[in-house]
Amino acid sequence: MADYPVLLQVQNRLCVVVGGGPVGIRKARGLLHCGARVRLISLRPLPDDAFLSGAEIVLRDYRPADLEGAFLVFAATDDPVVNAAICTEARSRGALVNRADAGEGSDFTLPATVRRGDLTLAVSTAGRSPALAALAGERLSESFGPEWATLLEVAAALRQKRLTLQEKTEYNRDILHRLLAGNLLALIAEGDVAPIDCLLESLCGEGLTLEHLGVRLPKGTK
Ligand SMILES: C[C@@]1(CC(=O)O)c2cc3[nH]c(cc4nc(cc5[nH]c(cc(n2)[C@H]1CCC(=O)O)[C@@](C)(CC(=O)O)[C@@H]5CCC(=O)O)C(CC(=O)O)=C4CCC(=O)O)c(CCC(=O)O)c3CC(=O)O
Ligand SMILES: NC(=O)C1=CN([C@@H]2O[C@H](COP(=O)(O)OP(=O)(O)OC[C@H]3O[C@@H](n4cnc5c(N)ncnc54)[C@H](O)[C@@H]3O)[C@@H](O)[C@H]2O)C=CC1
Structure with missing residues (x-):
């Protein structure tokens, strides 16, 4: 079935990212850029250049209660069992969840995005080739200047x-x-x-x- 594209307003809403590797950090940055309140849970400390100012960083193992009050949840650990548990817990709490290691398990996926002021261009491949989405985004970026x-x-x-x-x-x-x-x-x-x-x-x-x-x-x- 086709994906339904929407643009969400996340300003001042709590979004929880579990996993502090490059993928979790990328998702957290995108959320902060749009004014979300971000809670990031990570077992390992973040690199010095993570630049997540304003985020609540919690350095320990994920617990189900971390998802309390979340509008959006991002399961971005490198452990598929933990990611699956995060998805189940998020849904039981009525939050929408994005699973970084499996497009099929997600309620929503992130497109490659090009911004020119308030003009937003977004590319999705329905999860089939994120690298192709990134490539198409680069092409758009060249065609749509500042x-x-x-x-x-x-x-x-x-x-x-x-x-x-x-x-x-x-x-x-x-x-x-x-x-x-x-x-x-x-x-x-x-x-x-x-x-x-x-x-x-x-x-x-x-x-x-x-x-x-x-x-x-x-x-x-x-
Ligand atoms: C389903 C989805 C879920 C989601 O994360 O939302 C997903 C899933 C997965 N990505 C994987 C791999 C890579 N993802 C990227 C990059 C991006 N991935 C993004 C989105 C999405 N990735 C969603 C679907 C988007 C769509 O519909 O096209 C982008 C567009 C947006 C963003 O993340 O912000 C961002 C580009 C931003 C930009 O540059 O513009 C790269 C390239 C790179 O890192 O440079 C690689 C390595 C190359 C490769 O494998 O293709 C794997 C395998 C992991 C493994 O092997 O373990 C899975 C899991 C799976 O497919 O099962
Ligand atoms: N969606 C996407 O765009 C992409 C997705 N991936 C997938 O996403 C996953 C994450 O990718 P990376 O960030 O590169 O991995 P990574 O291995 O660098 O980081 C994983 C993070 O999860 C944390 N973690 C693991 N178990 C945890 C737990 N129980 N509680 C809290 N934190 C925990 C670790 O501390 C680490 O910060 C990969 O396994 C891969 O399958 C990979 C590339 C792109």
Whole structure:
């Protein structure tokens, strides 16, 4: 059966990772990045460069009570018996569980992820080849440069304006097509405000400049 893709809001919710190897650390970092409260249980101490500031680190054998109050659970030890026990316990507590050593045993899997500001691109292979997911993510990363983050800011600001004016939502797709045909992405990458304002005003109406939309070009561009 096909997997159902969702994006979860984990801010301030407790997520428990069991296992402090490279895999557990990667999952914990991804969770911290999204504002989750992270509890990481590990038998062995973490390496010095784990950089998990803000996480609660518990260095001992996993106990079922470690999962108390968890929204998400990650079974990421190198012991399949322990991982299986974590999955059973998590489900009995009503938490969703990810099993690092077996895609089939998981309630959810993690995709390879590329972020450009609030634009998120995620690749899954339904657990069949994580290395292929990573490779496809690298390709996406090359195709979607940092200018996409600014494009999203422009699109979101225009959308906000038009919704305020109660116009039809088809407008959003149409105007984006026309802005892209006008080379907006390349103009953002070049970092010059004037030609971007010129394009915006010609397609969206007089006065609709970057400044009016509240969008700043990132530092590093002109
Ligand atoms: C099911 C899933 C469960 C989950 O963890 O969510 C899972 C399971 C397993 N991974 C294994 C191996 C590897 N995983 C990676 C890398 C990543 N694995 C990720 C996700 C997932 N891995 C989920 C499915 C995703 C999908 O649908 O495609 C990524 C995308 C996201 C992330 O983890 O954040 C991240 C790339 C991030 C990036 O670089 O962008 C690498 C490569 C590397 O490390 O460089 C290897 C070694 C090469 C290889 O084996 O392919 C093994 C065998 C372990 C063993 O042999 O013991 C299992 C267990 C099994 O398959 O049974
Ligand atoms: N999903 C994925 O992306 C990947 C999954 N894997 C799988 O994930 C597993 C973990 O991978 P690594 O992090 O590389 O392994 P690792 O061997 O480096 O780390 C395992 C961690 O689990 C801890 N641990 C073991 N038993 C424990 C217990 N009873 N209580 C608390 N902590 C315990 C150890 O202290 C260690 O920190 C591997 O066995 C492998 O099968 C491997 C590569 C990628």
